[in-house]
Amino acid sequence: MKAEIIAVGTELLLGQILNTNAQYLAQSCADLGVSVYFQTVVGDNMSRLTEALQTAKGRADLIICTGGLGPTQDDLTKDALAAFLGRQIIMHQPSMDAIEAMFSTRGIHMVESNRRQALMLDNSDPLTNDAGLAVGIALTQDQTHYVLLPGPPKEMKPMFERYAAPWISSKMNHVHPLFSRMLKFAGIGESSLEHELLDLIKAQTDPSIAPYAKEGEVAIRLTTRAGSEAEAAVKLDPMEREIRSRLGQYVYAAEDVTLEQEIVHILSSRKQLLAAAESCTGGLFSNMLTSVPGSSAVYRGGIICYSNILKHRLLNVPMDVLEGPGAPGAISAEAAKILAEQMLAQAGSDYAVAITGVAGPDSSEGKPVGLVYVGIASTQGETVVEQLQLTGNRDSIKWRAAKSALYKLWKLL
Structure with missing residues (x-):
């Protein structure tokens, strides 16, 4: 399954906040066995959001949108997807009940715009928001899967883990998940490390070998698809042993730690x-x-x-x-x-x-x-x-x- 992540929000384009959602979703999709081929950031604009959906539909089986599900007029993601797919927007009553109960419990007057957070597309599956108010959405149309998630990470992450990830898995045809192993190095530069492993990198098939570098540290990520962790270890262990035999003096960890x-x-x-x-x-x-x-x-x-x-x-x-x-x-x-x-x-x-x-x-x-x-x-x-x-x-x-x-x-x- 090929996926595209669309992060919605003008504040992302202006650099006012960091797009950590895309990083989290890309890693989480890889764990499910979903390959993220593209990531897009689009502002709070109906025409540009619709254009982003059209582009994504032409190159992905799964489109995941984050942001734009809130109560204000610039929260347009549901409206854009409804118009794009020709669907009606309806009220999800359980979400509306939860919103009204929250305001009532806190003794706060609920303004009418908060009702927008309980809206969803007809004939879609609601994704419960355990940490906020805006309901998420999952649906399939014309063999393309769509998942709409809230923008705040504290709401998006639990919604994805508890509800969106199982929904996505149910749409997959038994694709093996990815298993990765990270080797962290210090005291050796990226070019020197690559030189020592160049024959392995050029000949790689399964597992794949990907070097990463940042100031003062270098990492190698070994990745394979497998039906279980034990099956993955059969492929990853020999490659890790070979790398350690060449560069073991520089390896300080076998996990992603500093x-x-x-x-x-x-x-x-x-x-x-x-x-x-x-x-x-x-x-x-x-x-x-x-x-x-x-x-x-x-x-x-x-x-x-x-x-x-x-x-x-x-x-x-x-x-x-x-x-x-x-x-x-x-x-x-x-x-x-x-x-x-x-x-x-x-x-x-x-x-x-x-x-x-x-x-x-x-x-x-x-x-x-x-x-x-x-x-x-x-x-x-x-x-x-x-x-x-x-x-x-x-x-x-x-x-x-x-x-x-x-x-x-x-x-x-």
């Missing part, structure tokens, strides 16, 4: 603590870690020692290391080592990371933009310091420095 999530998981399982001293990254490393739920159990905290005076006063880096003739400088292996060791001592943690460098756009201490030192001190052994020469603009260098520090910490752990 490097910082994996580090928090490892530290938590070992009941160990971490702290950080950051200069050029300005707290970005700490922000990445503390974005992970549960990080408070393992992350003691950090010091953003951006200036030399704070490196000296707060973390006891000698001024003759930081400044003066012949001094290594704040951007040096010596400074990174002292920062990490002093942070370890002051925090009473098991590990401490220090990051110091030149983010740009100008050089500093006569040292080039992108020169970064990462120091890691631990109670388990000697302090290690690594020198990096990163490229990119100021934001990219800060991001890559923080991600590199995470990778080096993960390797040590």
Whole structure:
């Protein structure tokens, strides 16, 4: 079954909100065995919405619309589909009863426009809205399936999971669902990873191999269709073993988690603590870690020692290391080592990371933009310091420095 997702809303076109619905629906359709071939965003305009439906009908078996089911005059999705299919709009009385009961319970006057949320097309199946008011719709006409869902994700997701997904499955001819496995890599670039796996990628049939990359991390998604998880494993396991035999030293997870999530998981399982001293990254490393739920159990905290005076006063880096003739400088292996060791001592943690460098756009201490030192001190052994020469603009260098520090910490752990 081929599908198209149509996200309705002028606010999406203007960039006022992010189209997370399409991402969720595409992933959910793949899990059902439905292939999403196209995604469309259209504003709250009757003619353009009708045109989008006409285009989708010519290239998809299933059309899923999100948005435009609310009470206001610019909520046009039901009206557009009714006009497009030549159907009547009728009242779904159970939804109307639920709407009236909600207003009555809250003691709020219900304006007439709220009745629009209980409207549906004749001879269609209602999709109950357990988290809101607007009823969803599912119907089939001329061998094309249509599903209309509300725009707010908190309403759309439960409606899809509980009602739309089973309805879609009932229209499919026993298509096997997709099973995917994600391998996450750090410390290797996308081009280098692809080079190592190029023969597998070129020869792929089943399972398929798809590389993905974002700043500081690379992923490989292995995907196959199968009748069961066990059947899928028979095809996925040999490919994963082959990839690990070539690049296992860079694989930090076999699921879609970030490097910082994996580090928090490892530290938590070992009941160990971490702290950080950051200069050029300005707290970005700490922000990445503390974005992970549960990080408070393992992350003691950090010091953003951006200036030399704070490196000296707060973390006891000698001024003759930081400044003066012949001094290594704040951007040096010596400074990174002292920062990490002093942070370890002051925090009473098991590990401490220090990051110091030149983010740009100008050089500093006569040292080039992108020169970064990462120091890691631990109670388990000697302090290690690594020198990096990163490229990119100021934001990219800060991001890559923080991600590199995470990778080096993960390797040590």
